[in-house]
Amino acid sequence: MKNTWRFGELELRYIREVIDSGFGSGTSGSMNNRFETAFAKKVGSKYAITFNSGTGTLQAALYAVGVGYGDEVITPPLTVISNLDVILAQNAVPVFADIDPDTFNIDPADIARKITPRTKAIMPVALYGLCCDMDPIMELSRKHNIPVIMDAAEAHMAEYKGRPIASIAQITSYSTENSKHITTGDGGIVVTDNEEYAIKMRKFGSLGYAALPAGDGRIRRHKDIFQDPAYKRHDAFGYNFRMPEVAAALGLAQTERMDFFIKLRLDIAAMYAEAAKECSYLLPQKTPKDYLNTYWTWTCKYERDDVSWKDFRAKYVEFGGDGIYAAWALLYDETIFASGAWKKLCPPLYGPLDYKRPVCPVADTVQPKLMQFVTNFGSKAEAEPQVEALYKTIRYFK
Structure with a gap:
């Protein structure tokens, strides 16, 4: 099995x-x-x-x-x-x-x-x-x-x-x-x-x-x-x-x-965090004091202008990473919403509505920068190549 x-x-x-x-x-x-x-x-x-x-x-x-x-x-x-x-x-x-x-x-x-x-x-x-x-x-x-x-x-x-x-x-x-x-x-x-x-x-x-x-x-x-x-x-x-x-x-x-599944995700997230700890342009999701983040993914904000998000991801894949997941498009930017097609669900109610930009300026800024790294692995050893690929990518773009 x-x-x-x-x-x-x-x-x-x-x-x-x-x-x-x-x-x-x-x-x-x-x-x-x-x-x-x-x-x-x-x-x-x-x-x-x-x-x-x-x-x-x-x-x-x-x-x-x-x-x-x-x-x-x-x-x-x-x-x-x-x-x-x-x-x-x-x-x-x-x-x-x-x-x-x-x-x-x-x-x-x-x-x-x-x-x-x-x-x-x-x-x-x-x-x-x-x-x-x-x-x-x-x-x-x-x-x-x-x-x-x-x-x-x-x-x-x-x-x-x-x-x-x-x-x-x-x-x-x-x-x-x-x-x-x-x-x-x-x-x-x-x-x-x-x-x-x-x-x-x-x-x-x-x-x-x-x-x-x-x-x-x-x-x-x-x-x-x-x-x-x-x-x-x-x-x-x-x-x-x-x-x-x-x-x-x-x-x-x-x-x-x-408990086993949660502990595994915490351990793998800690591995990514360790690999990126000296990296000034990968800013991990901030977990405030006394919160427990159980890391569906280890996610960070990519703050670098001279190397594009896509180029960083391409090098990560070249070093053996399985890819870096982007955040979803913001809800109001998804085609079904931005096109107005959703208004057909209830024209009398939705027809007059207008979501003028900027709707949420912080989200507009943050969404394109987010990088999600998978934590859904069966062991720390299975995750190690992904963590190593991140470390190599960071070192390459120093």
Whole structure:
């Protein structure tokens, strides 16, 4: 089996349990429940709900807090397109708050400037494994009665001032896509301590079944209910965003091994940092005191004018590196947004909107300079050639 460091006998054992049980679906099986229980305990939250993606989790979270037609959602422009997609899927209006130039995360001061009476949610993103500055964000949440949905897709087990990040915002969303700290192949899981939010999110991801409580995703628990012709199954709106049982089996095994995966990423990030420590033009993402960055990638800002970003990357590849990943284009620069094509989703609402430049000047400056180095390796030895390539590239361009 390939990727034996990533998937091993524990994953196979839980998958066999699913198959041996008759391959129960997410509506009747138990593996999703076991994954949810283990993950909630691991990250320090009361409820966890599995989904087929980290995009589904975010849309469910927006639905749970009541985001709908014409409501505004504040989010950073430096993030994956999913954050924009889910806002538009709710017929809501994206409002872009600028980022901090050193942490690359959303700037709480700009959030404060962007709040209006129509603001219904704040969606910060824990970028590259680093939590945002959450104390001022949560103060804004309390002051204006606006719920916070933290997108922690890249920040499993990260900490903020010594606290688990899942204990801070009203809702915290994680991805379990294959590049993340733990994986179910594709998938997502969302956590909260709020029972009402948990019920709404669970129903949203499972066709609005009336029988669903906060802590149990199984629908067919009592045959007498389902075998009654008078029973009304659906009392809420929802999609079929459930995680398959076989994927949840992977998630359970990966959760039980999460400490190993996190430690490995921390060690590999430290190797990159050591290679670049004397380099004045590679500025690592700033991790403030008492934060734990769990390094989905080791990311730095490239501050050099005489050698282009692309030339530096080309030399890195020449020295044996597997490439340097660029940051996503800013959300408002992506073709779907910049072209105005997104306005066709809801012309009466979106047609009059105009996002005049500069929308977020700091993000405009930082995004082209970011370099992401992969930490998703099976061992420090496997990562060593990438680190050595970085060291050689830095030395070459001295």
